[in-house]
Amino acid sequence: MLVAVAAMFTLAACGGSGTNTTAAASVPGVSNDTITIGAVLDTTGPLKVICAPILAGDQLYFDKINAAGGINGRKVKLVQVSDDGDSTKTKGAVRQLFEQDNAFALFQVCGSGNANVAESYTNPKGIPFVDPIGGGSKFVDAQGKALPWVWMTQPNYGDEGHVIGYYLTSKQHAKTVGLLYEDDVLGLQQKSTLSESLQKNGAKLTASIGYNAAQPDFTAAVQALKATHPDVIVLNGLPGPTAKFVAAASSQGYRPPMGYLANYPMADNSWAKVLGSAGDGTYVSGYTSTTSPIGQEYLKATSGDAVFSAYKFYGYINSKIFSDALSKAGKNPTRDSLRDALDHDFNNYDTGFGPSLTWTPDKHGGVSDFMFFQIKQSQLTPASDFIKAAQVWP
Numbered sequence: 001m002l003v004a005v006a007a008m009f010t011l012a013a014c015g016g017s018g019t020n021t022t023a024a025a026s027v028p029g030v031s032n033d034t035i036t037i038g039a040v041l042d043t044t045g046p047l048k049v050i051c052a053p054i055l056a057g058d059q060l061y062f063d064k065i066n067a068a069g070g071i072n073g074r075k076v077k078l079v080q081v082s083d084d085g086d087s088t089k090t091k092g093a094v095r096q097l098f099e100q101d102n103a104f105a106l107f108q109v110c111g112s113g114n115a116n117v118a119e120s121y122t123n124p125k126g127i128p129f130v131d132p133i134g135g136g137s138k139f140v141d142a143q144g145k146a147l148p149w150v151w152m153t154q155p156n157y158g159d160e161g162h163v164i165g166y167y168l169t170s171k172q173h174a175k176t177v178g179l180l181y182e183d184d185v186l187g188l189q190q191k192s193t194l195s196e197s198l199q200k201n202g203a204k205l206t207a208s209i210g211y212n213a214a215q216p217d218f219t220a221a222v223q224a225l226k227a228t229h230p231d232v233i234v235l236n237g238l239p240g241p242t243a244k245f246v247a248a249a250s251s252q253g254y255r256p257p258m259g260y261l262a263n264y265p266m267a268d269n270s271w272a273k274v275l276g277s278a279g280d281g282t283y284v285s286g287y288t289s290t291t292s293p294i295g296q297e298y299l300k301a302t303s304g305d306a307v308f309s310a311y312k313f314y315g316y317i318n319s320k321i322f323s324d325a326l327s328k329a330g331k332n333p334t335r336d337s338l339r340d341a342l343d344h345d346f347n348n349y350d351t352g353f354g355p356s357l358t359w360t361p362d363k364h365g366g367v368s369d370f371m372f373f374q375i376k377q378s379q380l381t382p383a384s385d386f387i388k389a390a391q392v393w394p
Contacts, residue, residue: 161191321351
């Protein structure tokens with residue numbers, strides 16, 4: 001008996017490190033000194049213009065966190081895989097992260113359709129998936145119930161469509177609006193909500209022309225929209241195709257009387273630079289501001305960059321959100337404890353870039369505040385304050 005008691009005291013004395021080792025060993029991606037998280041960011045294909053700078057922003061923030069000792073004593077290891085921007089390759093990339101690289105959680109998949117493929121793998125397995133990159137990403141089921149393991153940070157394109165319609169009619173007094181939209185999950189939702197908002201505010205959608213993301217020629221699309229005589233044309237989609245449309249219109253000597261307004265994937269100076277002089281005066285929807293402390297912190301950290309990148313800033317600020325969630329998940333995080341933190345510790349959470357964020361077990365949507373920028377000499381300059389979607393719709 002004395003031997004048994006002595007053994008118990010010995011185990012108790014060593015229990016702190018031993019218990020931690022056992023707990024860490026039983027949780028995928030968590031060791032005594034590291035948390036491994038996975039990301040699917042296209043750094044080799046058509047989405048590279050967006051995803052590569054996002055990855056750079058991620059790494060910048062995680063490097064900062066790790067240099068300060070990590071999160072609850074563990075360094076964050078970000079494992080990134082590229083799916084070439086091809087949603088048919090996304091599932092294989094996600095499987096690699098969790099079946100080979102043993103990741104703890106999924107942080108970011110670039111592209112709405114790609115994110116939806118990733119969700120079909122992670123959600124049934126109870127793997128946390130934070131920050132699907134794309135306003136058409138799925139975060140509710142067919143009945144509108146929150147998917148239990150997916151949390152959005154950015155706005156959905158439906159809310160943005162309502163705010164764009166309000167802004168065009170109430171602030172710019174447009175009466176007729178044309179729409180160029182990507183004919184998939186990215187554009188279809190916004191097509192519907194933009195039309196609703198315009199109608200509510202006494203304007204109308206004169207024409208909506210869909211296009212394929214790989215479409216090389218926009219001559220016919222320009223002619224079709226021009227024929228309906230819109231005051232302004234809304235550009236929905238991604239930087240490459242929308243820039244091709246503006247270039248095609250410019251080559252034909254056409255520009256709508258009130259110009260263009262682009263949705264938030266174009267809210268970066270790289271797009272403005274591609275447009276050149278044809279883009280001057282164009283308005284762009286966005287939802288981040290650098291006037292806050294974290295914005296100023298980012299600007300200081302990137303003072304050597306040739307130009308401000310909204311995409312890189314996106315990576316930085318969303319890595320902060322995810323790091324805060326990992327911290328709230330406890331000293332020995334599990335997937336369940338991370339889920340609990342995400343569902344209960346983000347009530348009116350200050351994102352640091354303007355809008356607040358609220359998640360609950362029944363609400364996993366992202367922020368829903370938007371501001372507008374105008375391109376002046378190939379630079380995005382603020383043109384409005386934040387507008388809350390809930391204030392303009394219904």
